[in-house]
Amino acid sequence: MPFDPPLNSLGFSKPPAQTRVVVAMSGGVDSSVVAAELAAEGYDVVGVTLQLYDHGAALAKKGACCAGRDIHDARRVAETMGFPHYVLDYESRFRDSVIDEFADAYLAGATPVPCIRCNERVKFRDLLETARDLGADCMATGHYIQRLAGESGAELHRAADPVRDQSYFLFSTTPEQLDYLRFPLGHLRTKAETRALAARHGLPVADKPDSQDICFVPDGNYAAVIEKLRPGAADPGEILDMQGQVLGQHDGVIHYTIGQRRGLGIGGLAEPLYVVKLDPDARHVIVGPKTALATRTVPVREINWLGDAPFTSQPEWEMSVKLRSTRPPAPAIIRPLSETEAEVDLLTPEEGVSPGQACVFYAPEGSRVLGGGWIWKGR
Known part of the structure; x- marks a missing residue:
């Protein structure tokens, strides 16, 4: 009740x-x-x-x-x-x-x-x-x-x-x-x-x-807010393919997110390209085919656990996880590395998984939320 x-x-x-x-x-x-x-x-x-x-x-x-x-x-x-x-x-x-x-x-x-x-x-x-x-x-x-x-x-x-x-x-x-x-x-x-x-x-x-x-x-103009908060944040750089070949120029890494297809400004290619990685230190936006976006293993940290038994009480948990607010939960195996870190194995690879997004845990059946954590590094 x-x-x-x-x-x-x-x-x-x-x-x-x-x-x-x-x-x-x-x-x-x-x-x-x-x-x-x-x-x-x-x-x-x-x-x-x-x-x-x-x-x-x-x-x-x-x-x-x-x-x-x-x-x-x-x-x-x-x-x-x-x-x-x-x-x-x-x-x-x-x-x-x-x-x-x-x-x-x-x-x-x-x-x-x-x-x-x-x-x-x-x-x-x-x-x-x-x-x-x-x-x-x-x-x-x-x-x-x-x-x-x-x-x-x-x-x-x-x-x-x-x-x-x-x-x-x-x-x-x-x-x-x-x-x-x-x-x-x-x-x-x-x-x-x-x-x-x-x-x-x-x-x-x-x-x-x-x-x-x-x-x-x-x-919804994130880049404008960031430029205001961090002057000089939108330094230009290069758009590269996955082999390191320069395909074009960009006007700031902050204008791009993992999985983005539109607004790349590199037309005339044989197949659609997507942002697959961001390298802000080198000011590089790396693009590749849609297949390169598929992710199966997701590292998660800062975990907040809401289950009844301790998170580390078993080597793995069968759950559903949600990697974006707009996507439905998907089946996964969660392997605790500590009380606050885990490796999440998706049974079906997902596209566009990005550091900084949340990975939320749900019971495999029913509506219970069992916690979650933050995706913390690149694919």
Whole structure:
């Protein structure tokens, strides 16, 4: 049975009015519905919105999370439902914990996932501690993922709606954090249900579009952000084939990712070519045929394990793994090298596996998330 029966008995043996819940409010419809539902059920709700970066830049970016408009929207929801709302300045923490690493990872030829680091280092670490300081019994978010009761305690499970499932971005949630967190939307089957709840409460964000891009990257232009953060990052270099032959020039390694085909500027070839490797030190972009992208063995580190038995308690685990947020889990054998490192053998090779991406572990059957780690070096 879920710890959070829809839509909310939060699992505490006291009345809702005596149960304080801090709700992380991004200003979007999901977290707004969580806050509104909890307030309507009589919980002692405190809304908190994080200011993560400069308002001037944020206001120029429509559809971004945690922007100035979103802070305003979160405040309006709190006023509508009658609970207190606070804005916390986390700009320096966000820059130090997320943005700087994002830029440095791209400069090193990786493809980072800053939303995971934000959850791990800001929302589920710093904000969670703030929630405790506010005397909250738990912290609730609008993420689409489920927290269910297991024999050994709280378990993390994929959302009921596979389209909205956010388990890939939450694999690094620790058991201690999971004990304190609540995800009241995880059982919903469609986004339409969420919007219907928003409309029922008369929330001003009921029809607000979902954010699509990384919040601090305007229009998905990663290179422009990195050039601003790290002047001189887009030094030109050469495009080589796998034998080292020069095929063309590029205007910066940061403009390319593993598996990329478009925008190479090297037409007139017999077969399509893809980016198969990045060498930022030599400023080389190496390209090759699609077959060269196939990867079977993936090294993973910084593993967060959510299984019941210790990760190293057996020589290998049969699981499903997800190597990109947009791909379905695929069968694999995971061989622990230590408590935090492993070698993942894919039963079917995958294309475009890139350092900096997450490798998330799932039970071979069912919906349970068993943790995951970071792909840490080239193929």
